[in-house]
Amino acid sequence: MANNNAVHSNFGVDYVVTYRFTDTNNAEAQDGFTNLMQALYRVGLATEVRNGDNCALLVFVKVGNDKRFAQEVYRSRVKDWLHGVRAAEPARETRNTLAGESLNEAERFRVIHHLITSPREEGGAGIIPKEGQWKNVEAIFPLHDHTFNKEWIKKWSTMTFLKAEDFDQIRDRFGEKIAYYFAFTQSYFQFLIFPAAFGFASWVILGSFSPIYAIVNGLWCVTFVEYWKRQEIDLGVRWGVKGVAGIQQKRREFQHEKEVRDPVTGETIQVFPATKRLSRQLLQVPFAVLAVLALGTLIATCFGIEIFLSEVYNGPGKTLLVFLPTGILTTLVPTLTSVLTSVATRLNDYENWETSENYQSALTQKIFVLNFITSYLPIFLTAFVYVPFGSLIVPYLDIFSLTAKPFAQNEKQLQAPETAGFVINPSRLRKQVIYFTVTAQIVNFALETIMPYVKRRGFSKYQEMKSERAAKKGGAGSGATIEDLAEEADFLKRVRKEAELDVYDVATDLREMVVQFGYLALFSVVWPLTPVSFLVNNWVELRSDAVKICVEMQRPTPLRADSIGPWLDSLQFLTWLGSITTAALAYLFSNDGMGPDGTPATIKGWALLLTIFFSEHIYLMVRWGVGLAISKIDSPGMEKERGERFTVRKRYLQDAMGHDVLDVPAHAEEKITRESLEEDARQSTLRKMGPQEHFWSRQRSWEESAKVGSNLIEKMAPKEGKKQQ
Secondary structure (H helix, E strand, C coil), rough: HHHHHHCCHHHHHHHHEECCCCCCCHHHHHHHHHHHHHHHHCCCCEEEEEEECCCEEEEEEEEECCCHHHHHHHHHHHHHHHHHCCCCCCCCCHHHHHEEEEEEEEHHHHHHHHHHHHHHHCCCCCCCCCHHCCCCEEEECCCHHHHHHHHHHHHHHCCCCCCCHHHHHHHHHCCCCCCHHHHHHHHHHHHHHHHHHHHHHHHHCCCCCCHHHHHHHHHHHHHHHHHHHHHHHHHHHCCCCCCCHHHCCCCCCCCCCCCEEECCCEEEHHHHHHHHHHHHHCCHHHHHHHHHHHHHHHHHHHHHHHHHHHHHCCCCCCHHHHHHHHHHHHHHHHHHHHHHHHHHHHEEEEEEECCCHHHHHHHHHHHHHHHHHHHHHHHHHHHHHHHHHHHHHHHHHHHHHHHHHHHCCCCCHHHHCCCHHCCCCHHHHCCCCCCHHHHHHHHHHHHHHHHHHHHHHHHHHHHHHHHHHHHHHHCCCCCCCCCCCCCHHHHHHHHHHHCCCCCCCCHHHHHHHHHHHHHHHHHHHCCHHHHHHHHHHHHHHHHHHHHHHHHHHCCCCCCCCCCCHHHHHHHHHHHHHHHHHHHHHHCCCCHHHCCCCHHHHHCCHHHHHHHHHHHHHHHHHHHHHHHHHHHCCCCCHHHHHHHHHHHHHHHHHHHHHCCCCCCCCCCCCCCHHHHHHHHHHHHHHCCCHHHHHHHHHCCCHHHHHHHHHHHHHHCCCCCHHHHHH
C-alpha cells in the first residue's frame, strides 16, 4: 500500500530539472551543477538531488521561501492588472494576495517556472535549458498527477459532449493554452453534427458536387469561424486572460541596433528598425517560391508517375508498382519538409522578432505554407489539372516509363495512348478525397498514438536487456537504482521514465485540426460524407490527445493565451479559399458529376470566372452579416465582463466618495421670522454684496425653493374656465 501511494504521490515536488553531464568533464560538470543549485536557492526554491539514468542527475524543486513566492504571485497579478487583464487591483499587502484569491495548480506552476527561467534582472534564476552556461540542463518539467490523469481519462471516455467545467479543469491543471485547444476541438466537434447530417442526406439524395451542399457548407464554415471568434472572447473572460497577449515576453535572442528614450515614459528602450525587419520579411516571398518549387515538383512528379502506372502502364507487376509514388512521397516529403522547416526557422531568426509571441506567430505562418502545399496540392492537381487537361497531358507521361521499364515485357506496355483513345478516371478525385479524409486520418492516429507507445516499450525493453547484459559482465547495471531508498524507489522509477518522454507541443495538434478543417472547406463538395468522417475522428481525437498528454508526454508547463493565435487567421483564409474552390468544383462537375472529361473544350472561361467572382463576394457579404449578427447576441462571457467592470467602478466610487454620496442630506426646516430677517439684513450691511450674492440669497434651502415654485405655479396656471375654452 505504501509503495502504491508513493507512485501516485509527488512528494510535494513542483518541478524536476534534468542535469546531464555525458559529454562534460567532471570539474566542469561539478562547477555547473553548483551554479545551478545557487541560482535556484537565490530565488527561494528548495532542492533535493537524486541520481538519474545515463550520466544524469534529477534535481527536485519546490517552493522554499513562502514569502518570496507570495511576492512573485503578487507581482504577476499586479502586472496583469496594469495591462488590463485583471479588472480589480490585487490586495496591496502581499500576505493578503493568496488569502483573497487562491492559486490553482496551473498558476502555481507558471509562477515557479517564471522564477526558474526568467532573467536575473527580472527576479528569476535565468536558467534556460541547453543554452549558454546551462548547456547541461536538459529539461525542466512538472510531474504528472497520476490520480487526476486516471480520473480525467475515465470521465472523458464515458462522455459524448464535454462541458465548460471540464475545460475549466484542464485550464486549472495545464494552463489556458492547452485548454483553448480542447475547447476549440470540442466546439468544432459539436458544429460538425449539422454538416454531418446534411452531408449524409446530400450523399443519399443530391450526390457529389451539389451546388446546394456547396452553399450550405460555405455558410457553415463562415458561421463556425465567426462563432469561434466570440467563443475565444468568452473563454478569455471566463478564465481571466482576456488581453493577456498584450503582456509580451522579450526574447533573449533579440538584437537591438540602438537605444532611444521613450518620449512618454522617459525609459530607455531597445529598438530594431521596423523598415529593416520588413526588408528581411520580404525574403518570405522567395522562401514561398522555393517551397512551392521543391515540394510542388516532388508531388507533381509522383502524381505523374502514379497516373502513368495506374492508367497508362499495362504490364506485369502493375498492382505493386502503383504504390511506388506513395513510397516516394512517404520517404521524401517528410525529409524535404524538415529541411524547409529548418530554413523557415532560420529565416524567422533572421527577422529578429523582439517578443516570443511575435516570433511564434511568424513561424506558424511559415509552417502553414508548408502544410498547405503537402496537404492540399495533390487534390488541387487532380481537380484542376488532371480532370480538365488529362487528355492533353497523358500522351507526354511516357517520360515516366523508366519507373516500370524493368518490369515491362514489351515497349507497347509503356506507350501512352493517343489523345482520342484516352478516358480519364472520373472517380479518381473522389477516391483521393476519401483517402485524405478517412485513410490518412486513421494512419495519422496510429502514428500519433500507437507508434510512440511501441517506441517507448521497445526502448524500455532495450534498456532492460542492456542492464542485464552489463550485470552479467560484472558491471553496475544502469546505475540509477543503486542508492534508491525503499520508500523512494517506485517514485524515482516513475520520474526517470517521465524524464525520457517527449515534450508536448499543442501547436502540432492545432495544426492537425486546422488542416482537417481545410479539407472540409475546400473539397467536401467532392464527397459529402467528409464531415461524417471528421465527426467520428474528432470524438476519438479529443480522448486520444488526453491520453497522449497523460501517458506519452511530459507534463506540459502551463502557458497562458487568450486565443488559438495565428491559427485563427489560417481558418479565415481557408474559409475564403473554400468559397472559391467549392464554386469552381461545382461548376466544373455540373454535368452530372462527370467533369470536363479530360479536355478543356467544354469549360467556358467566362462562366467559371463569373461563378468564382459571385461566390467570393457572396462569402464576403455573408461573413459581414454573420459577424454582425453574432456581435449583437449577448453571451455569458460578455455579461460577466460587464458585471466585473460595474463592480469595480462601484467599489472605487464608494471608496473615493463614501457609501452615502448619493443620499439626500437631511435639512431641518428653518422658519422665516422677524428675527431671522433682521439678522439677514444685518449680515448684508457687514459685507458688500453684489447682484450675484443677492441672487443666491433669496432662497436658503431646497424647501424654500420648492415653496416658491409651488406659489409661482399657482399664480401662473391658467384658470379652469380658460382651460375649457
